[in-house]
Amino acid sequence: xxxxxxxxxxxxxxxxxxxxxxxxxxxxxxxxxxxxxxxxxxxxxxxxxxxxxxxxxxxxxxxxxxxxxxxxxxxxxxxxxxxxxxxxxxxxxxxxxxxxxxxxxxxxxxxxxxxxxxxxxxxxxxxxxxxxxxxxxxxxxxxxxxxxxxxxxxxxxxxxxxxxxxxxxxxxxxxxxxxxxxxxxxxxxxxxxxxxxxxxxxxxxxxxxxxxxxxxxxxxxxxxxxxxxxxxxxxxxxxxxxxxxxxxxxxxxxxxxxxxxxxxxxxxxxxxxxxxxxxxxxxxxx
Amino acid sequence: xxxxxxxxxxxxxxxxxxxxxxxxxxxxxxxxxxxxxxxxxxxxxxxxxxxxxxxxxxxxxxxxxxxxxxxxxxxxxxxxxxxxxxxxxxxxxxxxxxxxxxxxxxxxxxxxxxxxxxxxxxxxxxxxxxxxxxxxxxxxxxxxxxxxxxxxxxxxxxxxxxxxxxxxxxxxxxxxxxxxxxxxxxxxxxxxxxxxxxxxxxxxxxxxxxxxxxxxxxxxxxxxxxxxxxxxxxxxxxxxxxxxxxxxxxxxxxxxxxxxxxxxxxxxxxxxxxxxxxxxxxxxxxxxxxxxxxxxxxxxxxxxxxxxxxxxxxxxxxxxxxxxxxxxxxxxxxxxxxxxxxxxxxxxxxxxxxxxxxxxxxxxxxxxx
Numbered sequence: 086x087x088x089x090x091x092x093x094x095x096x097x098x099x100x101x102x103x104x105x106x107x108x109x110x111x112x113x114x115x116x117x118x119x120x121x122x123x124x125x126x127x128x129x130x131x132x133x134x135x136x137x138x139x140x141x142x143x144x145x146x147x148x149x150x151x152x153x154x155x156x157x158x159x160x161x162x163x164x165x166x167x168x169x170x171x172x173x174x175x176x177x178x179x180x181x182x183x184x185x186x187x188x189x190x191x192x193x194x195x196x197x198x199x200x201x202x203x204x205x206x207x208x209x210x211x212x213x214x215x216x217x218x219x220x221x222x223x224x225x226x227x228x229x230x231x232x233x234x235x236x237x238x239x240x241x242x243x244x245x246x247x248x249x250x251x252x253x254x255x256x257x258x259x260x261x262x263x264x265x266x267x268x269x270x271x272x273x274x275x276x277x278x279x280x281x282x283x284x285x286x287x288x289x290x291x292x293x294x295x296x297x298x299x300x301x302x303x304x305x306x307x308x309x310x311x312x313x314x315x316x317x318x319x320x321x322x323x324x325x326x327x328x329x330x331x332x333x334x335x336x337x338x339x340x341x342x343x344x345x346x347x348x349x350x351x352x353x354x355x356x357x358x359x360x361x362x363x364x365x366x367x368x369x370x371x
Numbered sequence: 372x373x374x375x376x377x378x379x380x381x382x383x384x385x386x387x388x389x390x391x392x393x394x395x396x397x398x399x400x401x402x403x404x405x406x407x408x409x410x411x412x413x414x415x416x417x418x419x420x421x422x423x424x425x426x427x428x429x430x431x432x433x434x435x436x437x438x439x440x441x442x443x444x445x446x447x448x449x450x451x452x453x454x455x456x457x458x459x460x461x462x463x464x465x466x467x468x469x470x471x472x473x474x475x476x477x478x479x480x481x482x483x484x485x486x487x488x489x490x491x492x493x494x495x496x497x498x499x500x501x502x503x504x505x506x507x508x509x510x511x512x513x514x515x516x517x518x519x520x521x522x523x524x525x526x527x528x529x530x531x532x533x534x535x536x537x538x539x540x541x542x543x544x545x546x547x548x549x550x551x552x553x554x555x556x557x558x559x560x561x562x563x564x565x566x567x568x569x570x571x572x573x574x575x576x577x578x579x580x581x582x583x584x585x586x587x588x589x590x591x592x593x594x595x596x597x598x599x600x601x602x603x604x605x606x607x608x609x610x611x612x613x614x615x616x617x618x619x620x621x622x623x624x625x626x627x628x629x630x631x632x633x634x635x636x637x638x639x640x641x642x643x644x645x646x647x648x649x650x651x652x653x654x655x656x657x658x659x660x661x662x663x664x665x666x667x668x669x670x671x672x673x674x675x676x677x678x679x680x681x682x683x684x685x686x687x688x689x690x691x692x693x694x695x696x697x698x699x700x701x702x703x704x705x706x707x708x709x710x711x712x713x714x715x716x717x718x719x720x721x722x723x724x725x726x727x728x729x730x731x732x733x734x735x736x737x738x739x740x
Binding site (some may be wrong): 164165166185186187190195196198201203204206207211214215216217218219221223225228229230231233234235236238239242277278281282346347 | 389500570581583587598
């Protein structure tokens with residue numbers, strides 16, 4: 086019973102997405118995110134080996150690769166869930182490797198998860214409001230006594246969360262439990278929640294997983310619109326080649342934890358190493 | 372955008388309303404105290420149970436903060452209660468020489484507030500110290516670690532001669548009263564509710580729901596666990612202060628893990644994660660064993676069945692039946708609210724679910740429940 090009119094994202098108005106794309110890289114052509122020969126090993130298993138990766142401000146970059154190639158490990162290393170065994174993660178010029186996930190979030194990186202991680206028992210509204218906590222100003226004791234300042238900020242948070250939900254066509258569901266939403270809407274809510282932290286960089290982990298072609302098309306539009314309206318830089322992991330080739334400006338291909346190719350979608354499509362990684366080597370070539 | 376002046380006036384009115392509420396509550400409690408104590412409405416036996424209920428409400432609501440809202444299963448509450456009870460009693464026993472009956476009300480109140488502060492601060496610090504190492508653990512491991520710490524606190528007290536060892540402390544000044552017990556109970560409920568509807572409270576819920584997602588959104592999960600644990604312990608410490616200055620003697624054996632389990636039963640019976648449930652659970656667990664004293668004896672084929680003797684068996688069976696029929700507790704995590712009440716009321720009158728925050732065009736369309 087979706088109520089959406091059209092498929093475009095409405096401008097959420099003041100407060101959200103007031104960053105213009107490209108504003109941050111004024112006079113600084115450097116990368117927003119740079120992985121410098123990052124390695125992550127789990128005992129003897131090297132899930133990620135000497136990965137070099139760069140995302141420039143305003144870009145939409147794809148990270149693809151066969152199952153078990155280490156794509157999610159890359160995300161986990163960026164967001165601080167894992168510390169790199171070797172190498173550095175630089176964000177906005179600062180070394181963030183070894184920081185705790187909440188510190189990375191504070192620095193301006195937000196993400197979604199491959200297996201949706203919503204706060205299922207809480208309402209759609211609360212899911213988004215929790216993400217606004219990052220910019221909360223009042224102390225714990227002030228909250229205990231609910232000072233007028235706390236009450237005001239609470240109202241402001243609710244309004245902002247509402248604008249964001251409206252922007253992603255979820256406004257009518259704000260009172261529902263997040264776990265009760267249909268799959269596609271849960272994915273959209275996770276994106277709304279990630280945007281609520283006002284990230285500079287948004288990491289999307291297989292946003293189209295489990296979606297049909299129609300839903301995937303709609304998702305592509307949403308991602309494009311998010312980028313336009315919120316001015317956020319995006320790095321996304323995806324299996325769906327159609328989606329990746331359709332919207333990504335540059336693509337990294339990962340296989341067995343190593344970057345085997347990087348470049349424009351057309352180049353990747355034609356790269357023999359990529360074809361080999363995805364389809365295996367043909368027998369008569371041997 | 373509101374103007375600055377309007378904003379200031381709004382803030383002042385908010386503070387004023389708050390002050391009126393607090394003053395009103397204090398006045399009502401002060402007025403009730405002599406009325407209830409006189410025995411005109413309830414006899415001294417039930418008055419005493421009402422006092423114990425107030426202490427249990429404080430304990431259950433504070434434990435619900437950490438077990439229910441933050442999702443960290445702790446079994447150390449009796450230990451922190453003991454810390455509050457012992458430190459405050461030691462304080463009043465040594466600092467207060469004059470017999471309490473010679474003190475004016477204002478002096479008594481000052482001593483009581485002092486004792487409460489001593490108990491809350493020491494128990495809070497104890498909670499902080501216990502919380503830092505144990506909150507790295509999860510689930511069953513955390514439960515066992517806190518169980519251990521609770522016992523360590525008790526055994527430590529047992530071996531400190533200065534506080535009486537096994538024979539405990541006695542002749543504690545009788546500072547506690549209906550007024551103080553229920554003031555602290557209501558305060559605990561109010562603080563708990565305020566926290567829950569705040570941004571910090573939602574962060575605490577996020578820790579319970581999914582720690583990885585909470586971290587990814589910038590919620591420092593460890594910090595919140597330790598803060599809530601210490602705060603919850605401080606409230607338990609206050610309950611300990613009130614109990615000590617009510618019973619006038621305390622022993623290490625009153626703070627075994629069985630006491631902790633009793634508090635957990637209150638919280639789970641009422642519904643984990645609901646302040647209303649914790650209050651209800653505390654009331655039930657206090658009242659049931661006492662109320663069952665009134666089950667009359669009956670005769671089967673000449674044998675007199677003394678139901679009194681079976682009191683605790685019936686109590687246990689009742690708890691089992693309650694948990695079987697309502698596994699998520701009496702309230703199942705729901706809270707009492709005027710809004711919820713009006714919704715239930717609306718359903719009764721109109722015979723269908725009321726509209727749940729739907730936009731106008733969707734109201735009245737389709738039954739959602």
